[in-house]
Amino acid sequence: MAGLSYRTLLVSETNSILTITLNRPERRNAMTPEMQMELIEAMEKAVSSDARVVVFTGAGDAFCSGLDLSVLQEMNDQPAIEYRAGAELVSRLFRTLFELPKPTIAAVHGAAIAGGSGLAMICDFTLATPEAKFGYTETRIGFVPAIVSAYLTLQVGDKRARDLLMTGRLFDANEAHRLGLVNEVVAREKLSASVQALADVLCANSPASLAATKRLLAAQHKDWLDAAIAEAMEANAQARQTADFREGVASFLEKRRPKWTLEE
Numbered sequence: 001m002a003g004l005s006y007r008t009l010l011v012s013e014t015n016s017i018l019t020i021t022l023n024r025p026e027r028r029n030a031m032t033p034e035m036q037m038e039l040i041e042a043m044e045k046a047v048s049s050d051a052r053v054v055v056f057t058g059a060g061d062a063f064c065s066g067l068d069l070s071v072l073q074e075m076n077d078q079p080a081i082e083y084r085a086g087a088e089l090v091s092r093l094f095r096t097l098f099e100l101p102k103p104t105i106a107a108v109h110g111a112a113i114a115g116g117s118g119l120a121m122i123c124d125f126t127l128a129t130p131e132a133k134f135g136y137t138e139t140r141i142g143f144v145p146a147i148v149s150a151y152l153t154l155q156v157g158d159k160r161a162r163d164l165l166m167t168g169r170l171f172d173a174n175e176a177h178r179l180g181l182v183n184e185v186v187a188r189e190k191l192s193a194s195v196q197a198l199a200d201v202l203c204a205n206s207p208a209s210l211a212a213t214k215r216l217l218a219a220q221h222k223d224w225l226d227a228a229i230a231e232a233m234e235a236n237a238q239a240r241q242t243a244d245f246r247e248g249v250a251s252f253l254e255k256r257r258p259k260w261t262l263e264e
Contacts, residue, residue: 025060
């Protein structure tokens, strides 16, 4: 497993812990379709590996800053058939993470924004430093935080999900902890040790029992999640075709205030 080569990830395995590091530090580990596909591949291969725990982290100063700007630009020029393909890829990424039979830990030391927040929060355990920042910022660029909304609502309930998704505001690790999205806030210099300590606890438990527990928890939400994600994928695809999305991406790239329409 550790010997596999990826363009956007670093994957290593030590003492039954598989670490997947998002490795685009010059772009604050912003996601591209290539990274999303590599993350899916790395997780699928982790299932058959000897690893007992999977840890996600980011190289450099950020965990993951969301979609790469180049991807946002390309969205405005894509034919309609590509809209659903993009939504399906994001859906597959998050569902693979949610249903991974091995325990997952996100070690967040910097920004985890939009899809980066989704990646961090869908893990079974999320540890974050006080400097970490989170946010579901899609509405700021005329987009819809569609697929991630299903998982967020499961975690924090409808009212709190509406707050985070509709305001698009950033929030820190301490608020994320109060909301139940972060398990523990730890000092930056103690993050690795805290992740290791948690991984040690998980590795001491029965792998079969952990996998069965995760299957049980996933099954309890399956019907609701299936329906929610189907709705979310349609919303995602439709949002990419709106004038507000085109304006939001353009204003973001041009670093100016957007001029919204009144269309719904």
